[in-house]
Amino acid sequence: MTVQDHTHLRPWRAIDRRPSRKIRVGNVEVGGDAPITVQSMTNTLTADAAATIDQIRQLEEAGADIVRVSCPDEDSTKAFSTIVKGSKVPLVADIHFHYKRGIEAAKAGAACLRINPGNIGSPDRVREVIQAARDHGCSMRIGVNAGSLEPHLLEKYGEPCPAAMVESALDHARILQ
Template sequence: MSVRTYREIQRRKSRQIHVGSVAIGGDAPISVQTMTNTVTADAKATIDQIRRIEEAGADIVRVSCPDEESTAAMKAICKASTIPVVADIHFHYKRAIEAAEAGAACLRINPGNIGSADRVREVVKAAKDHGCAMRIGVNAGSLEKDLMDKYGEPCPEAMVESALNHARILDDNDFREYKISVKASDAFLAVASYHALSEAIDCPLHLGITEAGGLISGTVKSAIGIGNLLWAGIGDTIRVSLSADPVEEVRVGFDILKSLGLRARGVNIISCPSCARQGFDVINTVKTLEDRLKHITTPMSLSIIGCVVNGPGEALGTDIGFTGGGAGKGHGQIYLNGQPVYRIQNPDLIDHVVELVEKKAAEIEAARNAAAE
């Protein structure tokens, strides 16, 4: 048991499924997903975007398949992608079958919207034949009419009832490789729905606040909603929905997980907002470092603090740190593994810190590889 029990998150126990090579649920790490926004039928554009998504660290990517042209392109897309591809399907059962045949690792679907029981059985058979998982995706904006008539508005009870109705269809067809999401743009509704669903079923849960907004407002809303659930131990995979580049969704997703100590990827920069005490331009320094350290995937911590009020204390808990020497001094202190080591001039700060981070990353990876041999 940790000596810092206040930092412990007890994850909900869910059964484990697989989306391609990625384990979801059980004791598997919480995975980060995003979705392409290219025209799927344009396989080259979609693959190019997936390349950037892969580089950002996404574990899974979702691709919309609204028509035959899209599913026709899926074979090339799935073959080119190094991460599992989820086919986003609505209404037409044949698109689901075509996507499964094309190599999709998962079908995002609502069984109740596919049509007759025979059509559902055909989709389930295709999923079984081709090793596809499924995600039941309930959304407050598209609840079934009978549930809206029953409850009068989207509410947690309606969301959970919809999810369980869809899950029952898959269970009745002896299909258990599924996860569920109950998303809403209202964070209160989404969080309440996920809490209720987490107690009603043991399958993995895919978290998200849908239609969250632009980069800043959507990040804030997603961090509140998804973070609230993760802190409570709920959630096995996440997607941050932003009106922004999918790469930004991946970065925000990892930042949410890093903030809660649930995943670690890349450099976690601890920095101050700056004030009149700062000994260097904190804001532009951090902005530049974030950009220049994007290529580092090794987990490590870096503190960039403007002055000596909090700088030494923050540096104690980071791998590498720099604390400004005070306004007008022109230099600051480098810390390694929490200890002050030497001073450098402010103009040398960025290049020097990048060099230190790259060196530290190489050392960590070398030690990790040696331990694995």
């Protein structure tokens, strides 16, 4: 056993990772052979830039590599550029329901956009968010949850379930590709 082998003390650190493509969220590598990153999320009102920046600093001090910030409304995305300037770690803009918030967050300096395409609307609107991400150098993350499943999937599966969410995520990944 080598000095660096701590798995006998901390077996949860012995992680077999499936092969994946490495991406960047700002200056942080995620996936592939990159170290596992710690991500957390603020719970302040994003429109309150000072409170959100303070909470991001606390998360940075606690070891967060990436911080997710909710952008549910126009006031939040207006504050986002100030928040980006006050952060040392890359920020993921968590977009809710309106595709324009994704476009605004990309322009404001988000390192990554987290969208739930089922909540954003038509594929054309999703494509507009994709274009904004490309234009501003943002990576993107797809989020799916039971509350955003498309009606045809609810009909097919009868209720929200893991298989329906996987199918939804894969459908949206195809749109993003």
